[in-house]
Amino acid sequence: MFKNYLKIAWRNLIKSKGYSAINIGGLALGMAVTLLIGLWVVDELSYNSYFKHKDKIAQVYQSQTFNGNTGTGPAIPRPLEKALRDGYGDNFKHLIMASWTNDLYLKYNETNLSRSGNYMQREGPELLELEIIKGEKDGLREVNSIMLSKSTADALFGGDDPIGKTVRVSNEHDLMVTAVYEDIPVNNTFNDTDYIIPWEQYLASREWVRNAEDQWGNNSFQIFVKLADNANMETVSQKIRNVKKDLNEDTAEFNPQIFLFPMNEWYLHGNFENGKQVGGRIKYVWLFGIIGAFVLLLACINFMNLSTARSEKRAKEVGIRKSIGSQRRQLINQFLSESFLVVVFAFIIASLIVLLSLNGFNELSRKEISFPWNSGIFWLSSLIFILITALVAGSYPALYLSSFRPVDVLKGTFKAGKYAGLPRKILVVLQFTVSVAFIIGTVIVMQQINHAKNRPVGYDKEGLIQVPTFSQDFTGKYDLMRSEFLNSNAVVEMSSSSSPTTRIWSNRGGFTWEGKPEGFQEDLAWTEVSAEYAKSLNLKIVEGRDFSRDFASDSLAVLINQTAKKYLGMENPIGKLLKDDDEEDPNPPLKIIGVVEDMITQSPYEPVKQGVYVFDRFDNSSYYNLRLNPNQSASQNIAIVERVFKEHFPDIPFNYDFVDSEYGEKFAAEERIGTLSGIFTALAILISCLGLFGLTSFVAEQRTKEIGVRKVLGATTFNVWNMLSKDFLKLVIISCFIAIPISYYIMNGWLQDYPYRVIMEWWIFVLAVVGALAITILTVSFQAIKAANANPVNSLRTE
Template sequence: MLKNYLKIAWRNLRKHKFYTFLNIFGLSLGLASCLLITLYVVDELSYDRSFGHADRIYRVNADIRFGGADMSLAVAPDPLAFTLKKDYPQIEQVVRLRENGSMLARRTNRTENLKEDHVFYADSTFFQVFSVPLLEGDIKKALAEPRTAVISERDAAKYFGKESPIGKTLLLDNEVTYTVSGVMENISAHSHMHDVDMLLSMSGLESSRQNDWGSHNFNTYILFREGVDAKQFERNFESMLVKYTDKWLRAFLGASLDEVRKSGSYLKYSLQPLTDIHLRSDRTAEVNANGNIQYVYIFAVVAVFLLSIACVNFMNLATARSANRAKEVGVRKALGSERSSLISQFLTESVMLSFFSLALAMLIAYLALPLFNNLASKQIAFPIANVWFWAIALTTGGIVGVLAGSYPAFFLSKFKPLKVLKNTIELEGKGSGYLRNGLVVFQFVISVMLIVGTGVIHRQLNYIQTKKLGFNKDQMLIVNDAYALDNQVKAFKEQVLSLPNVESATVSSFLPTPSSRTDHTFFPVGQMQQDKGINMQKWAVDYDFVKTMQLKMASGRAFDESFPSDSTGIVINEAAAKVLGYADPIGKKIFGYEDAALKKRVDYTIIGVVKNFHFESLRKNIGALSLILYKSNGSVVFRMKGGDAPQTVGQVEALWKKMAPGQPFNYRFMDQDFDNVYRSEQRVGEIFITFATISIIIGCLGLFGLSAFTAERRTKEIGVRKVLGASVVNIVALLSKEFLKLILIAIVIGSPIAWFGMNYWLSDFAYHVDLAWWMFAVAGLLAIVIALLTVSFQSVKAALMNPVKSLKSE
């Protein structure tokens, strides 16, 4: 019986090649797109799950409101971790990480430095919390002693080749020697710590032993014992605040925790599951830039949409062509076929077509995966050897075939043989027409939503690229690691300034990109009350910073070498002036502390107010910022005049190699730095546009097939109309009118849904485009144009047919 079903199904598919092609191609595109998106979603959801006990590891986050600023931090105070371990037996182990940023590194017997981009200090308990295997070294001794380091397998090969690194030394930043005490496996690419290749011993790091409950600098992780409820444990943070932080606040501000809270400020700690960090955390001081669960949801919905559109195409075309199979059903029933046998026959055809589509979809996905990886910046491998993948894929193919073919199968099999053979049954019943029209509307509702989404995402990305930031990021060359020049930084700056294409230069570790941040609390002189404090970033800059960045002064002046008193001067931005509440800040005095231990107070005089400029992501409002004069040899930034940039870079590199032999020359451009901040949005935009285009193509395939069927069904009517004098335009309008109505209904339904979804997406940005009515009008017009172009081809073809041919069989 099954063999007979398969044979007849194959004959039917071959007989109607055009519709078979439309079905297989449309369904395979939908399945291939759905497969690629599913691989992306699974990849994103797999982060940090490879660690043993991942379900028991949590990170402590901090949310702070103080001094007019709200901070959402991925870090905690230095004493918090081991205080929790001491006070609460529910905790099995804790570990802290503190980012050091990039460092220059080399073997002590070599002269050439290499750059390590992500170096972290870590407690010796790191390997007890995170199950990263040590390939060499003792897990109990690694990182236990001061000035020891654990490096990754990658770094071991980079610095030591095939030699064992244990006991050998590395010189960091040309100053400090560390002994390698362990080699760890490369941390999984599917971890929020994937870029960490070098861990330095926290032991001996002065800032890790200050017992300072106010300075938040340490990524803090907790490994709970079996059976501990993390949500319930969070309640203990309140008693910890009362016991420890209250005492620190009284010493620092002379105010209790309750008094601080009554003024509107707060300090809250919370626990975040390790496996949630990559997709559900975008806090200050993340170990690495994370993903976004919002985009995972968006792509999951797009995958469902694509598959739904492909299935809708199948159902539409199969139902529309039911009249052509009606006599077959009548003959089969007259010869004794049961309805169940007919249903099985039609479902067999549907499932066979689905598996053909699945095979083609696999091929398309396999070939497209490298392009998709490049687009999504992923390294997803096609899971050929995964048994579960094939089981799920085959099951999905079967389910899609059954679901997509269910309505046609049940619709066709219910025909009464006598009425069918006598031509007394209405083969194009109202039910099938309503369903088909409803499915077309559904397809174009999705298409309208995706067109709107594509347009809004494109406009927002363009807005980010073109928005005036308050500084000029163009033609800015950043030379990293200026400290490698030692005491020749100023000489290097002056020599590069003598180049014809260089206009100005500044030396600073702080640049107006979201990569640099340092928060400090300031008070008006004589007013050290907790409700008078202002929390703002403090950037150490030189005399040329304001000029080189082309910042605008709102009042006062920038730093000037002719004013010796500027050594204790401070320039604030308009946001800081607003929080301070000064109508005229110039000449006012504020003070802060040089270190977190409150040992060195420094009084500053406000000499200028710079106009607000964006130094953080456009997702955030501009916060309070201050500039002070201080030697900071992180980077040297050169503003070029717009000449031959590659030639200028080559000249700068030649000077670098002359003045800093053996030190790596690393540079970047500020506009690229800025673009990197929004790289995830750019990737999402490109992926979204790609799949939106594919969904529209699939929808058009279905519409093309339906218009062909409609034209075929009304061939004799068209012939009669032409004989009676109807023009080609009249006939095209007649055939297109019913589809146009459906598209208009889809626009009315899809537009408000798209408005809600894109408004929600834009709410993640403090600065964004406004949703205007014309965006929806353009999307609707585009949907109409696409639909009419698709339908018109078949309509014009039918209208141009010789009426003699269409009427001669009558």
């Protein structure tokens, strides 16, 4: 019986090729979008799936309150390790101290590389469940050891066995390779861990790390934990919540709250606001999931509309079948079989579309998604997907068409009914409501991105590069390198800084100043810079003066930004002192000599943070900032800079970043969302237009004789076009009135996540309405004008 259903379904598809092409094409597009989004969502939800026990792994987080505002993050003080081990050690299978991810230089023979990784305590590789390819699992046992990822080992040693060989690290230490581990896949938190070095080496090589053993206020470290088998994440979090506040009076005023942040929430739920978890990338998962569902729904609506619109053509078939004994259930199965066949063909085409577009999609979304050929779960999900789509698309037409009375149909008295077209009109309204809402949403997303992009940056990022200086080889050589670079004619100015131009790496407090409010808890972005910092960035001095090498006292001078001036409550800050409030071992006071224009160093969607720029007395920078010669090409300048660099640092790889590119990365996530949303919106509109095109074609065919009579009686092409178009335009206008308040409500809620945000202008909604109407007119006009220009003789000669 089922074979017979499919045979009849096939014949109907062949009989109406245009109708079938629109149906299959629309469904294929909708299913392709849904498949792509589904693969993207699965990739997002499977983040950190490399770690088999991720439900037991967590990072220690800390919330602190400054003047009523609570900030939350993973930065913790070193003494917390001992407190957790001594007081709560039974709750943890592993407790690992770790550095931040660092870029270090690795050298073997003539090969120099820059790679990122971490210093970790001995059990770190076991906590990360690394797959050891060569060497020993306990690879961090010796202080002078290093573990390498496979890709890093291959790059350094080629085909040679790396175990036991010595790597020169940042031209400072010789470390022996004790293990090589499989690279952690891209969609995991530690995928950029190219090396792991023992924590003991971190202590031995850095005095400030050793000195931090008892410094509760120095939040410069990370702790990762793996819970004991019988421990519960929430219970342990509650136990350790007040451990820092209880053990250290100096930081108790900030109400530090310690808790465990589970690995399975790091990626999708990593945003905190005033100490509370407020989501994160999960909003994009929901967004694209909803878009995928609606795009598929639009394609299903096309199928429903075209199937029911052709009801009168199928009426006699239904009447004859019923008169010879077919039951309604059999007719429903027949129409569902047709739907199933259409969906199967659409799925095959959709799969081909996905295969052809997957590389481009990966490039846009910055993913490495592959088509899951070998996944049984995927094919089972696809079968369920096909069945559900066939059921959704075919249920209404099946129920509607199978309800015809055979007596009325065969007597020729069958009428579709006064309200027979109402469901189709409702579905068209739904289609264009979704499409118009998508248009409005996409425009507002792009507006928000451009709003932040057009925000004054505060410095000149064009032609500015930053060169990392992560080695003691650079210490004491700033003046020499500045002279060399300036003399090369490739650089017009140079400075050094302790943080990259587009980041804040350090925050400090513990100062007093004249007029400081009682109980005020300061939190200042802290950057140590050379005297030429403002000049190299073209920072504008709005009050006072810049650093000067002519004044020896400037070694204890600072610049502050405009936000810091307001934050510190200083109307006339020039000459004011920032004093260390540590009475036992105070640092010399810092004198404010100038105020610089605010520069964006964090998110361009957030307010600028209060910052101070301190003269770097010890020439211990992390970056050189080079202003390239604008009268020469960038490639020519870079080649000269690299040559000069290599003359002085032959054992260190030359790496650099254009600051404007680094700044552009701050918009990358939103731009990807905006671009993908725009593509999906265009496809949604195309699917809606396909349905509208099919409906217009059918209506024109249905009213062929009426159009012929009107033409004979003197109707113009415009009259006929107006007759066929006005009903569809009315439906689209209704859609616009529904879509506008819905999209306003949703996008207004989305914009609330951005303190620095665009205002939704009225023209955005007008543009969406005009666009929808224009698309409708273009779609309908083709068939309407074609019908209006047809020879009326051809339609009337059978009468």
